[in-house]
Amino acid sequence: MDVDDYLARIEYSGPKNPTEEVLKELCWAHVTHVPFYTLDLFGSGERKVVKLESIYRKIITDRVGGMCYELNAMFNWLLKELGFKVNVIRAESTMASNSNRQSSDGLIGGHLTLVVEFPHGKQKIADVSSLALPLDLDTEEPQDQRNTKARVLKKICNEEKNWYFYVEKLSRTVIDVKEIESVGDLKQVKGLEWNGRFRFPLQASNSKIEDFQINIDASQDNENSEFRQISFCVLQTALGMKALICKNYLGKEYVDDYRETKTTKLIPEDEDIISILRKKFGVVLNHKLDLPDHQNNIF
Known part of the structure; x- marks a missing residue:
């Protein structure tokens, strides 16, 4: 495994010292070049294994994408090679689409994320599957994600009586400007979630x-797994995101803090899907796809 090859894969040519600014630019380079995806669960016949060598071959050599376990595991390796102090954290999904799919053993809906430590006790979440940029853990205010906003809240879980960090992302809606009570104050905007x-x-x-x-x-293996139900391939862009969800191509562009535009197009033919993966995501698969037909609004 080679650091320079990894950086070339994400087209990053900036500084390599372990600073907050370098971490931010590494995250952005990653999420705009390596897709968060589940396509190899649909037709490849291969089982996913959490081993760095196999993940490296898949993401860096074969130039495809991966699930959170793969993307963040590989990013953890890169950061440590560059001198960052990183903690691998076991988290759990709080996405609405996963809330009704939790298995009795708690394994469905699991998530791997990273917390990077800096001098003077400062900590940042770095997650190249769910976030575009790192998030400070010491504030609950909305934080810039370059193409959206996110925040970290400290909440107590009523069932467990334990405190958790909850990561949330802003969901824009098309709203009338008259509904904005205080421009710039996200907490005062009606319709935002x-x-x-x-x-x-x-x-x-x-x-x-x-x-x-x-x-x-x-x-x-579990039939209740979201990853068994929905296929997706997602890349962040400067203005929003692009995704192939099952057989639907989705494009989002964020107009401002309050509005976004969406375009969705059904791609029924396999050859057109392969073409979109190559042109829009830079992905060339070595296996035939067997994608589900339906779409779930998970992004």
Whole structure:
């Protein structure tokens, strides 16, 4: 595994010292070049294994994408090679689409995220599957994601009586400007919603990458797994995002803090899907796709 090849894959040529600014630019380079996707669950016949060598071959050599376990595991390796102090954190999804799919053993809906430590106790979440830029853990104010906003809230879980960090992203809606009571104050804008992404305990301990194999096995084998129901391939863009969800191509452009535009197009033919993957996502698959027909509004 080679750091320079990794940086070339994400087209990053900036500084490599372990600073907050470098972390931000590495995250952005990653989410705009390496798709968050589940396509190899639909037709490849291969089982996912949380081993760095196989993930590196898939993402860097074969130039495709991966699930959170793969993307963040690989990004963790890169950051440590560059001198960052990184903790691998076991989290759980709080997305609405996963809320009704939790398995009795808690394995469905699991999530791997990273917390990067800097001098003077400062900590940032770095997650190249769910976030575009790092998030400070020491504020609950909305934070810039370059193409949207996100925030981290400290909440107590009523069932467990434990405190958690909850990560949420802004969900824009098309609203009339008359509904804006105070421009610039997101809390005063009627119609805006914050959607849950994931949560983890305030006192979360550092995990090992291989500890997540049980989660990825459940995601592959359990029929309740979101990853078995919906195929997706997602890349962030400067103005929004682009995604192939099942057989639908979705494009989002964020107009401002309050509005976004969406375009959706059904792509029924396999050859057209392959073409879109190559042109829009830079992905060339070495297996035939067997995608589900329906679409779920997960992005």
